[in-house]
Amino acid sequence: xxxxxxxxxxxxxxxxxxxxxxxxxxxxxxxxxxxxxxxxxxxxxxxxxxxxxxxxxxxxxxxxxxxxxxxxxxxx
Amino acid sequence: xxxxxxxxxxxxxxxxxxxxxxxxxxxxxxxxxxxxxxxxxxxxxxxxxxxxxxxxxxxxxxxxxxxxxxxxxxxxxxxxxxxxxxxxxxxxxxxxxxxxxxxxxxxxxxxxxxxxxxxxxxxxxxxxxxxxxxxxxxxxxxxxxxxxxxxxxxxxxxxxxxxxxxxxxxxxxxxxxxxxxxxxxxxxxxxxxxxxxxxxxxxxxxxxxxxxxxxxxxxxxxxxxxxxxxxxxxxxxxxxxxxxxxxxxxxxxxxxxxxxxxxxxxxxxxxxxxxxxxxxxxxxxxxxxxxxxxxxxxxxxxxxxxxxxxxxxxxxxxxxxxxxxxxxxxxxxxxxxxxxxxxxxxxxxxxxxxxxxxxxxxxxxxxxxxxxxxxxxxxxxxxxxxxxxxxxxxxxxxxxxxxxxxxxxxxxxxxxxxxxxxxxxxxxxxxxxxxxxxxxxxxxxxxxxxxxxxxxxxxxxxxxxxxxxxxxxxxxxxxxxxxxxxxxxxxxxxxxx
Numbered sequence: 334x335x336x337x338x339x340x341x342x343x344x345x346x347x348x349x350x351x352x353x354x355x356x357x358x359x360x361x362x363x364x365x366x367x368x369x370x371x372x373x374x375x376x377x378x379x380x381x382x383x384x385x386x387x388x389x390x391x392x393x394x395x396x397x398x399x400x401x402x403x404x405x406x407x408x409x
Numbered sequence: 410x411x412x413x414x415x416x417x418x419x420x421x422x423x424x425x426x427x428x429x430x431x432x433x434x435x436x437x438x439x440x441x442x443x444x445x446x447x448x449x450x451x452x453x454x455x456x457x458x459x460x461x462x463x464x465x466x467x468x469x470x471x472x473x474x475x476x477x478x479x480x481x482x483x484x485x486x487x488x489x490x491x492x493x494x495x496x497x498x499x500x501x502x503x504x505x506x507x508x509x510x511x512x513x514x515x516x517x518x519x520x521x522x523x524x525x526x527x528x529x530x531x532x533x534x535x536x537x538x539x540x541x542x543x544x545x546x547x548x549x550x551x552x553x554x555x556x557x558x559x560x561x562x563x564x565x566x567x568x569x570x571x572x573x574x575x576x577x578x579x580x581x582x583x584x585x586x587x588x589x590x591x592x593x594x595x596x597x598x599x600x601x602x603x604x605x606x607x608x609x610x611x612x613x614x615x616x617x618x619x620x621x622x623x624x625x626x627x628x629x630x631x632x633x634x635x636x637x638x639x640x641x642x643x644x645x646x647x648x649x650x651x652x653x654x655x656x657x658x659x660x661x662x663x664x665x666x667x668x669x670x671x672x673x674x675x676x677x678x679x680x681x682x683x684x685x686x687x688x689x690x691x692x693x694x695x696x697x698x699x700x701x702x703x704x705x706x707x708x709x710x711x712x713x714x715x716x717x718x719x720x721x722x723x724x725x726x727x728x729x730x731x732x733x734x735x736x737x738x739x740x741x742x743x744x745x746x747x748x749x750x751x752x753x754x755x756x757x758x759x760x761x762x763x764x765x766x767x768x769x770x771x772x773x774x775x776x777x778x779x780x781x782x783x784x785x786x787x788x789x790x791x792x793x794x795x796x797x798x799x800x801x802x803x804x805x806x807x808x809x810x811x812x813x814x815x816x817x818x819x820x821x822x823x824x825x826x827x828x829x830x831x832x833x834x835x836x837x838x839x840x841x842x843x844x845x846x847x848x849x850x851x852x853x854x855x856x857x858x859x860x861x862x863x864x865x866x867x868x869x870x871x872x873x874x875x876x877x878x879x880x881x882x883x884x885x886x887x888x889x890x891x892x893x894x895x896x897x898x899x900x901x902x903x904x905x906x
Contacts, residue, residue: 339826339893342900357497364490365654366647369638376629376637382622384629384636386483387699394489394692401496401685 345409353404357397364393412729413563419733420561420740423601424578427594427744431582434590445587445777446516446756452592452673454682459599460592461670461683462690463745465495465661467550471602471742472557474695476715478702482635484645486699487653492691494658500684504677505824506668508899509892518668518816519761525823525892526833527884534840535816536761539665542812543750547791550747551576554740555795560720561736572795575740579748580788583755584781588673591748598741603694605738609723609731610697616726617708624704631707652861660814660863666746666753677899751791755783811851811863815843818874826893835878843870 345351362368369390378385443449452460477485506521515521518539523532551572558571566574582590611621618624628635639645661667674680705718709725712718720739723732759780768775818839822831846869850862857865883889897903 338828338830338889339897341827342825342896343827346901361490361494364493366650369487369650370647374638376633379625379629383625384483386636386638387486390486390489391696394493394688397493398496398685398688398692401493401500401688404500405681405685 347409349404349407350409353400353407353409356400360393360397360400364390364397410729412724412732413561413565415729416561416733416736417558417566419730419737420558423597423737423740424575426597427582428578430593430597431585431590434582434586434593438586438589442516442760442773442776443514444589445780446752446760447669448588448592448673450511450673451675452670452679453675454679456592456596457670457674457679458683458687458690460595460745460749461499461667462687463595463599463602463741464666464670464749465687465691466602466694466742467546467553467746469549469553470694470698471606471739472553472716472719474698475701475705475719476717478635478699479706479712479715479718480640480702481642481644482632482637482640483699483703484638484640484650485702486695487645487650488657488695488698489692490650490654491658492695493688494654495662495691496684496686496688498658498662498684499671499687500681502662502820502824503671503674503680503684504899505896506671507674507677507680508895509823510672512895513892515672516669516760517757518663518665518820519757521823522816522819522836525884525888526819526831526836527888528833528837530837531819531833532761532765534837535819536757538812538816538840538844539757539761540754543664543666544754544787544790545794546750547747547754547787548794550743550750551791551795553743554747557720557736557739557743560717560724561733569796573792575744576747576788576792576795579744579751580784583748583751584784587777587780588752591752592673594748595745598745599690602738602742602745603690605735605741606694606697609719609727609735609738610700612727612731613722614700614704617704617722621700624700624707627707628703632703635703635706646859648856648859648864649861652856652864655867656811656814656861656863659817660811663816663820664753664813665757666749669753669756751784751787754787755780758783811847811861811866812844814863814867815840815847815870817867818871822874822878823892824896826896830878830883830889831874832878832881832883834881835874835876838877839870839874842873843867846870 345354373386373389375385380388438444474485509515509521513524519532519535522535523529554575555568555572558566559568582594614621614624618627634641671680701719705722709721720736723735759776763779764776818831819836843866847862847866850857850865856862
């Protein structure tokens, strides 16, 4: 008997799925080294009275949650 | 009224409420393994949400995170990365694990892995990893609880007595109502701890600095070293950032007390909403922690034990009633994790060891009573470990955070169908090699080349799992079709290969 295998679940199969993965991975890269240690680590720059490091990462985290909510609303 | 009376009194009011909830849960319980161990697989969104977040955030999040900001500065805002990753993991893996649990009656993580890999050796190894690497958290949480009640009572209740009281209360409501009691108390605990951290931090920010913005400005002037990477002690290197992100997301999710929660959802949609929204709670809890830790470094420098910064600031600057409410919140944070770990260990030992190898084919009521007996035994072990210090425990605690992470390749092999299969020998080799590597990279030569030891161990584990799986016998065709077919059907609505 020839073994049958399922199509890989590692790669999304729809356009919306691919978009969600690209968005999530791309945004996630913004909260990981080297971006954190090069781009956001500027203790002399502040936004609205808060260090840019804290604000930038808060924005990225919020966008990541936004991608998950969008995926859920799209039924992915 | 003195602060310690109010603080201790509120903690005991909170404890009484959890016991009452346990009693009510007991009246709703049916004598059934799934009801006792899995809430009857009926957990809806609100209950599941609050139990997941309350369990994820332990005494460490309440007290230790403030201490981390205090010692290592703004780099601990990395916590946001692993909390948003936890959401994505839940979104992707949760429905798959739920579907398999529902379809094949799995109760523990070892049930799922042993079924797919057709191996009792996998069951035993996973059960051992599940228990060994989480039983130590009983010690950690119990010690946190003893410390909280000791601080709240102003040393009038000893650490040992406080630990014993809180362990007995957690065990009592777990034995009475099973996972239903744990979930219901987690609902209170999840709400209470979130409000307590935010209210306490904002109160202190306004009381000491005039507001959060002014607090940040004061930190910038007095301790600018806390506002840059890698922090005053050089802790938050890129390697440590990456390592903590992986070990504190996957590593915690794969612990049995978290994975079992996926089995308990009423449906898979609930898990997707959960994945999308839990990071909101998990991530935003670190905002007040940052205010407490960074503000505390300016207002109260030189603490010998940085984890004490939150209660120390409260006792020094907050009114007694507020201090009491917030310390009760800290108790909630620790107990919500402690009861879940007690429950998970009880489930693993009852299901994977006792029911499987000691006394199969007994009545459900028999296993429920055995489970209660195991909770009692865990209470005794937990108390003993909490009040004594052993050298080998220090080593095991060091390993514990990354231990469950070593189950990752095996779990992904079950949950992600594809043309290449992971095999029994592959995962046994990978897990064993991963644990051995973990000992070397965390204990013998910690964090080689600045990269977290848990990541080194996971890398070795994954490599060996893949290589050995290429040359060894995969699971039978029937099993692959049955289990991967169920996942294909759940995710894409069709089971055709």
